[in-house]
Every structure is written in C-alpha cells, then in structure tokens.
Amino acid sequence: SSVLKCTRPASETLDFMHKTAVAPESLLSSASAVRPTWGSAQPVSSPWTGARECGSLEAVVAVYGAAAPEAAARLPVATAPRTHKEHPFVFFHQRKTGGSTIRTQMVYSAKKHSLSSWVPCSDKVPCESYYAPPHPPFYAVYGGHLYWASVQKALLRQQGIHVGGAATPQMHCFTVFREPVSRVASCWSYRMVEKKRRLGNGLDVKNVSAQQLSSHHTLQVKDLASYSASQLREALATGMSHYGEGCNNEPLRILSDAGTNEERVNRLTAENGASCGAAGWSMDVVGVLDRTLHRASRCVVGVLERCEETAEARACT
Template sequence: MKPYATPSVKSPFIFFHQRKCGGSTLRSVIFNRTIETNISPQWIPCFKQDCIPYSLPPLETQAVYASHFNYGTLLHLMRENRRVEVSELVNNTLANGTGIKIHSLNDDEEFGSCLTNIRSTISRVVSCWNFRMVQERIGTGLDPLPPANKLSAQDWANLLPKSYSDYSEGCNNEILRTFGITPDETYINTMTLNHASFSHEFSTAAKHMSKCVIVMPERCEDSNKIISHFFPWIGHVDLCTAHMNSSQLRGANKTSLAENAMEVILKNNEMDELLFQFGKSLFDEQLRVANYDKPMPEVPM
C-alpha cells in the first residue's frame, strides 16, 4: 500500500465510522482538514449540516464521505452516480451463438480510498451499551436501561440480541453492520456462529474491510502514524488526548462486568470478534509499512 492522494470527486475518500470506536474525534479532524485544504464537496453529518440522515448521503458525487455507512449501500450509490466509470463491458454469447456485450460488476474495483476504526469487542459493546442504551435515553421519556456493570450474564444473554437504540441499531456485530452485504438490522444484531450464512458474511465483510486503512483507539500512537503516512492530506492527528462523545456516566466501576458476562457478550459477537482479529492483523501490517516507509534519519557526518 502506498500513501493516497488528496481526494476528489473522481477518487473520493470514505471514512467508515464504526460506532463507539473513537470515530467522532477522527470525523472532526477529517472535517477540519477538508475546510483547511478546500476539499469539496463533502458529506460529513453533524458538522455544519444535520446529523440525520447520517447513513444516506445525497446522490450528488462527493470528494469526502465520513459517517456511519454500510459499505454495500454506499458502494451502490457510488455506482449509480459514477456508473460509466465502474461498469465493465464484457463479451458474452447467447445460446444461439450470437455474440453480445454486457455490463458486469467487479467487486474488486477501486473507488478511491477508505479508512475505518475498530475497537476490541468487549470494550466496544460495553461502551455502546452505556452510551446508546443508557446515557442517550436519559431525558427522552424512555426509561434508561441498566448500565453494563449492573447486568448479570443472563441479562446480557436476554437483552443484547433484542435491544435497539432510538436510531434502531443494536450493539452487536458493528463491523458486520459496516462492511456486510445488508443493512438489515435484526439480521446483523442476531448473527451468530450457527447461522447458515455466517461463513459467507464473514468472508464478504473481511474482503470489504481489507480495502481500507485501519485505526484502533486502543493503539492511538500507532494509529496516528498510520493516518499521517497513508493520508498526507490529513497529516498529523492526535487520537490519544482528544475524545469526543465519551460516556458521561459516573462511577469508577461503570465498565466492570458480572461473572461470565464477557463470555455472553462474545457469544453474541462471534462475527465481530473474528472480524476484529482480522482487522487487527491488517492494522499491524499497515503499521509495518508506515514504519518501513518513513524517511530515514540523517546520519551525522
């Protein structure tokens, strides 16, 4: 992988912002860089435009996209408004021997550059639960659900596959929600290893994610290096000290978990854990490239 050029309408940049993985801070940085460097048009919800809808950008082509997108949905939109560039004309033959040309699609097509953020599974689910199911329900007329440290293992088993935020999203399988082939929320939130489509969904999501540069909030210094190397137009970032949309719940034990709760969370997120481990391997390889390609220090004469 080589550093990517400054994005344009013909070669856009996409930040697939995964929820509760430290992405709000990064989305703010991306927005500020687009303003500073006059990159436009851009679709970055919550920054000088409404936050909703945050998953459905306008049909008009953009140079920069940054939000909670589903890969397949966004790619379909980009194929619609860039159809001449992505259509592949191939030869085919009818049963009667007549030669014809048809439009086909290549799932390996290059659409520009992309970045995504991942977080270890347990940490992400607990953060999602405390933020979406507890904190964001306060003052809405909905009863806040118990915070993560108040749930038993049985509570997690009962609630995780059935609970959805007021945005109609659960806390399970965030990487699948982003890079899978469908935006069907109940399908995503209940996907476990015994599902008939598990293997196919994993391979598809992994293939899509592998096209992107990966960052991890738990390894912020390494993430800073990766971003500055692969996206020179973004430049230096500090993901270690700036934290937007962090939990406001009080209490030192807000993330402590009951006995066996971790096992239940992982059982409900078997897909996410496998994809996280795959994403972590991509991250390590991209960090190796970033470190290898950095300029050598000058040797004193």
C-alpha cells in the same frame, strides 16, 4: 490525503458475543498490518471459499490471519494517490470508536485543501444520514456511519461505472476498530443507560425468560454488569434503543450488507455461527463475516487501543 496507516485486527470484527459473554480468545488475538488496494478496479477475491455455507467463524478468521505477514510486508510501499472526486476518501465510522473527532478533522482538512465534503452533522448534512448521496453533486470526501453498499453504489455512479457485477469504485477508505468488549460496554452505556431508553414494555430482565426477551424485547435497560452471562448474551442479541439501534456486531453493521436490517445484524452471532435459518432467516453469518473482513482489507484500518502500532505503521508510509 494523508491518513493513518495502521493495523487491522481481522478477528476483532466479530463482536463480543460469539459463544459466551466474552468472545473466544482466538477471535481477539490475531492482527495484521494492511496495505490498502489503492485504485484497484476489482477487489482481490475472497480467500474463504466456504463463505456461503454455515460453518466455523474461527476458520474465516484463520484464513485472514494467515495472510497477515504478506499484508504487513506490503505496508511500507503503500502510496495513496491524491484525493479528488474521481478517487474520493471515505471514512467508515464505526460507532463508539472515537470517530466523531476524526469527522471534525476531516471537514476541516477538506476545506483547507479546497475539497468538497459530505459528512453528516456538518455543513447542513443531517446527522441521521446513513446512505451516501447517489446523485450529483458528488464529493471528494465522505465520512459517517455509512453502509458500505450505499457508498459503493454512490461512487460507481459518481465515476460513471456500471452498477452491478463485481465492479468496485476507486476510493481511499479508512475505518477504526475498537476492542469489542470495551466498544459494546460504551455503546450500551450511551444508548441504553445514559439516554434512559427502554425496550418493549420495560419488564425487568431478571423476571422474564429468554424466550420472552427474544420474542417481545421485554428488556428494561440496566448496566451490563447487572446481567448474568446468559442474560447478557440474550440482551445483546435482542437489545434495541428507542430508535431501533443495537450494540452488537458493529463492524458487520457498517461493512457487510446486513447492516440495514438492524435486528438481523444484532442477532447474527447469537447462534454461534452453526445454524442456518435461525429466527426465520438464512443467517449465513460465516459469509457475512468473510465479506466484512474482505472489505476491511481494502481500507487503511486503525485500532483505537493500539496507538503505538498506529504510529509505527504510519511512519512506514
């Protein structure tokens, strides 16, 4: 049941393309150490009261950032109960954050401690599995590119709790963030360039308008460095691999309720958080970001690039 206790960069949940080709510095700088709410039957209520309105993304980040000192102070006294089926361990694997190695070690450790595990690409669990199994047999360890909502539903059933309302299952959870520009570049290279996947009819992005890109996904896959800032912003919002996978807003994809709609989550931040109903949706990007950060605050969170802080935080537990 020993896992890394690390720091949470609340602002890094918002990926890469918020206003220009690079996210505002204010969205990349703040960080806090988090004590997970082990065993809480109910999550702490969200501190952001305006989450259901179109508004400032920076305001959401500021609210969570202001709570950082208190969260850091609680870290040394955090104690996790032992993992078992009634209080399982869940790894929410954000793509391109080094999670494959963690999953391998999870399976090994689960077997070593005689714990049942459900991890895609291991023990005959199909690799293309994104929903936790909602029916028996249940497990003590889960890990993968799992949507938070599917895990919550599965564990509520597993623990015999009524599925609905504000009920929250007992669990330990862990996720890893990565500096957004680095993560997006790695994702794009892997999905769009290395795999030679094309979108739409494969027209060269330099010869088509932004409207064509948005409407028809007529983007030929290129290295990110070949795009201008405006082209890159549109490419990340509309770019999909052959299998319908995007690279934008990965934390929102895994931890919010928007992740099952790949196209929607890919475009969530394209409108700068200020417009409702863009592309025919009620975007509620502020609410999505708020929910993502709120759920992340229930977990132990690692940061790929911050090994020293990870080790320091781990030493406190």
